[in-house]
Amino acid sequence: QVQLVESGGGSVQAGGSLRLSCAASGFTESSYYIGWFRQAPGKEREGVATIWTGGDRTYYADSVKGRFSISQDNSGDTNTLFLQMNSLKPEDTAMYYCAADLLSPIKTKVQALSPRGYDHWGQGTQVTVSS
Numbered sequence: 001q002v003q004l005v006e007s008g009g010g011s012v013q014a015g016g017s018l019r020l021s022c023a024a025s026g027f028t029e030s031s032y033y034i035g036w037f038r039q040a041p042g043k044e045r046e047g048v049a050t051i052w053t054g055g056d057r058t059y060y061a062d063s064v065k066g067r068f069s070i071s072q073d074n075s076g077d078t079n080t081l082f083l084q085m086n087s088l089k090p091e092d093t094a095m096y097y098c099a100a101d102l103l104s105p106i107k108t109k110v111q112a113l114s115p116r117g118y119d120h121w122g123q124g125t126q127v128t129v130s131s
Contacts, residue, residue, distance in 0.1 A: 002026040002120045004098045009125030016088050016129070022081040022098030022122060030054070033101040035070065036083045037115055038094035038127075047113030048096070049083060059112040064092075088129045098122040 008020040024034065035050025049070035050059045058070055069084040081098060099118035104111070111117065 002100065002102070004100060004120060004122035006096065006098045006122045006125040009096060009127045011128040011130065012088055014089055014129055014131050017084070017086045018088065018127060020083040020085065020096055020098075020125060020127075022083075024079040024081060024098070024100065025077075027079065027100075027102070029102050033104060033107060033112060033118070034072075034079075034081055035059070035099060035112070035118075036081075037097045037099055037118070038092075039097070040094040043094075045097070045115045047115065050112045051081070052107070052112070053079075059109045061113060085127070088127075090129050090131045092127060093129050094127060095124040096127050097124045 003025045005023045010018060012018055031054030033050055033052055036048040037045050038048050039045040048061050048064055049068055051070050067087045071082045073080045100120040101118045104117055
């Protein structure tokens with residue numbers, strides 16, 4: 001059974017950094033899309049950064065490009081996904097979720113960053129950035 005467990009959220013001041021982690025287990029597929037999404041109060045869930053594990057293709061939302069970096073560590077029994085967030089802004093405040101799509105073979109950038117099609121989700125970790 002696929003499990004995604006996020007950690008690393010917290011409260012920081014604007015300009016600060018945080019590193020989120022997602023422990024992913026139960027995968028039988030070797031290649032899949034996995035990434036980070038966020039949802040602020042009163043707003044729709046949106047894609048932040050995703051990765052195609054088969055070839056390390058990465059996709060970033062324009063709002064975080066140059067500030068956030070997605071990476072993965074598949075060296076152990078559990079795959080770990082990271083999101084390094086630098087130069088944080090108050091508008092980055094949201095619940096951040098890790099999600100995986102095990103079925104789609106090919107996605108465009110728009111599809112890779114859309115929450116649609118991601119059928120496995122973690123519980124989320126809160127990120128709060130104060131001005």
